[in-house]
Amino acid sequence: MMQNVHLATEADEDDLYSGYNDYNPTFDTENLENDAAFQQAVRTSHGRRPPMTAKIPGTSASRHVATAFGDGVARPMTAVHAAGYTKASMRGSLFDPLGQAKGPAPPLEMKNQDSPEEKIRQLEKKVNELVEESCIANSSGDLKLALEKAKEAGRKERVLVRQREQIATPESINLDLTYTVLFNLASQYAANEMYAEALNTYQVIVKNKMFSNGGRLKVNMGNIYLKQRNYSKAIKFYRMALDQIPSVHKEMRIKIMQNIGVAFIKTGQYIDAISSFEHTMSMSPNLKAGFNLVLCCFAVGDSEQMKKAFQKLIAVPLEVDYDDKYISPNDDPHTNLLIEAIKNDSLRQMERERKSMAEEYIMTAAKLIAPVIETSFAVGYDWCVEVVKASQYVELANDLEINKATTYLKQKDFNQAVETLKTFEKKDSRVKSAAATNLSFLYYLENELAQATDYADLAVNSDRYNPAALTNKGNTIFASGDYEKAAEFYKEALRNDSSCTEALYNLGLSYKKLNRIDEALDCFLKLHAILRNNAQVLHQIANIYEVMEDPNQAIEWLMQLISVVPTDPCVLSKLGKLYDNEGDKSQAFHYYYESYRHFPSNIEVIEWLGAYYIDTQFCEKAIEYFERAALILPTQVKWQLMIASCYRRSGNYQKALDKYKVIHRKFPENVECKLFHGM
Structure with missing residues (x-):
């Protein structure tokens, strides 16, 4: 064929x-x-x-x-x-697959754009578009536009329902679309903090029996009541939501139980909160629930429950791969390239964040319960350390030991702190460096520079990339007067960690000592950008401008400083001095007087105020300031003579004479007193 x-x-x-x-x-x-x-x-x-x-x-x-x-x-x-x-x-007929033998094929039947069915279809499409636009606006942060689109979708959906009812039975109404529109509208109300409107809209969905899963939205209503701090209603709605959600939805039920526990904490019902979190930990252990359980047990003061809760927290699976998979087993270039690509991908970052969160929860829980679970905080820390050593967080045991030493420091038990830290001298390099850094700092505070230097060297040699160790080493050199070399260590610390504010501050001080004023100012301005409204940084900047003989800038930075520490008498007196140098006596008097009010024992301030009242012919007012100075410095005849002089200037000669007699008895060799006494 x-x-x-x-x-x-x-x-x-x-x-x-x-x-x-x-x-x-x-x-x-x-x-x-x-x-x-x-x-x-x-x-x-x-x-x-x-x-x-x-x-x-x-x-x-x-x-x-x-x-x-x-x-x-x-x-x-x-x-x-x-x-x-x-x-x-x-x-x-002929075989004509291309349709060219008998002319073009007949046209397709055109839809009737004016038919009710077509109008309804177009309106339904428009409602879906509005809901989508509302969601997009919400995700981009434009909450107001999102709400407007949601409202417009609601209006058009009601028109759509009326049109459907006119041409068909009510059963033909698109319930899924109605549910979507109402749910989106309620969500946008809640996002705009219009909680009453959001609750009313959720209530419309929940009460409508035609929405089979509407009862689950009681979780959202509970969340709103939680934000409104109406904790009793939040608990009520969370429990109703639990009744609506089948047991197969395990994760959702667990999250609702956690929210119930949080609401109980807010109301101070710690026993009920413990029940909720214990149920959560038995069904699906997680870090947040475990940490909250420890907090609740601490709140009720039950040491045994605290121990059990801490052990449950430690036992939560971390679900993070260890770093072994990021180490190349061979020299295969393809494998090395792949490992390099995943070393810092989004999954790796998520793993790091989860591990960091777990460590923070465990360390905080240990520091919280250690002082109260045993007879002393030291025994409590030892128990926590043993539990941690037997877990997957074994590396945290050393951090807890160092924290134990820090607690000794807070209690001003320096000997115990030193003894605890010295036990780390034979540990691995990271822990040894941390312990030596703290020891160096302790000896530096006690002004034992030789010991401080030795431990600073040990810390740097154990971990050259430890910015705290490098900063301490710089401090010991700074104390010996070698500011240039100290600056080098501070700069090395900053190269290892640009956010090491201590190193940056000390570098600025080193430049001040070396009279490199511009570089010192640059350091402190950078520090100000990191630590906004830090009093020490603001003071250093003001002082540098004063050294640079720029009183206006110095005053401006001191004004910022006084907004942070409004009762600091030294800053107030400094402002008074700068205004006095500028010839503004009224402003100078204001700040000197404020300084005296907060600290009435500064002799320089007292002298200035007394002189000010003498210059303004208010000698009686000056007397009280000189009497204060004489009370502070009773062995100095100067202040006694000033008091007598004020009496004489004001015309009260009898009191002046009596005062001179008293002065003569106390200071018989004073020539000035003899002169006025003889007159």
Whole structure:
């Protein structure tokens, strides 16, 4: 058959479909009953036509010609019933697959844009678009636009419902769309802190029995009541939500139980909170629930429960891969490249954050319960350390030991702190460096520079990248007067950790000592950008501007400083001095007086105020300040003479004479007193 077709196409190259246009009676299945060859084929012993025997010379066996259809019939290479064509159409028409024989195909039936069904479909599409736009606006932070879109979607959805009711039964209403619109509207109300409107909208969904899963939204309502600090209602709605959520949704039920526990904490019902968190830890242990359980047990003061809760917290699976997978086992470049790519990817960062959070929870819990679970805080710390050593957080045991030493420091038990820290001298480098850093700092505070230097060297040698160790080393050198070398250590600490504010502050002090004022100012301005409103930094900047003889800038920075520490008498007196140098006596008096009010024992301030009242001819007012100075410094005759002088200036000569007599008895050798006494 294939050879015949091929020959036919070669015979008439102009007509691609020649041989298909004429009807051949071979394909007429209606007359098969009268076809003798066909009837003979179906009467064989197996009920099928006899095997094909005719063979075209030069072809393979798979190309036998079927004799049942007669000799010389060329069967076209198409299906018997082609798509879109029938036997009847083939008899009287040409085979025209491109539709060019009888003109173009008839046009498709156009939809009626004015029909009610089409209008409803378009309106439904518009509602979906508005909901989507509302969600996008919310995710981009434009909460106001998100709410407007949600409201518009709600209005159009109500119009859609009315139109559906007019042309169909109420059962044909799209409940999924109604639910979506109401839920989005409630969410946008809540995002805009319009809690009353959000609750009303959620209530519409919850009360509608047609929404089968609407009861779950009571969780959202509970969250709103929690934000409003209406904790009793929050607990009520959380519990109702638990009744609506089947047990197969384990994770959601656990989160609701945690929220119930948090609400109980807010109301001070720690026993109920403990029950909620214990249930959570038994069903699905997690770090937050475990930490909250420790806090609740601490609040009720039950040491045994605290221990059990801490052990449950320690046992929570971290679900973080260790760093082994980030270490290349061989020198394969492909493997190294892959490891380098995943060393700091988003998954790795998430693992780090989770591990850091776990360590923070455990350290905080240990520091909280250690002083109260045993007879002393030291025994309590030892218990916590043993528990941590037997867990997956074994590396935290050393941190707890160092924290134990820090607690000794807070209690001013320096000897115990030193003894605790000295036990780390044979530990691994990181822990040894941390312990030596603290020891160096302790000896530095006690002014034992030799010991401080030794431990600073040990800390730096154990971990050259420890910024605290480098800072302490710089401090010991600074104390010896080698400011240039100290600055080098501070700069190295900053290279290892640019956020080491101690090193940056001390570097600024070193530059001040070296008289490199511009560099010192640059250090403190950088520090001010990191530590806004830090009193020490503001004072240093003001002092540098004073050294640079820029009183206006110095006053401006001191004004910022006084907004942070409004009762600091030294800062107030400094402002008074600067205003006095600028000739502004009224402002100078204001700040000197404020300084005296907060600290009435500063002799310089007292002297200035007394002199001010003498200059302004209020000698009686000056007397009280000089009397204060005489009370502070009773062995100095100067203040006694000033009092007598004020009496004399104000015309009260009798009191002046009496005062001179008293002074003469106390200071018989004073020439000035003898002179006025003789007069």
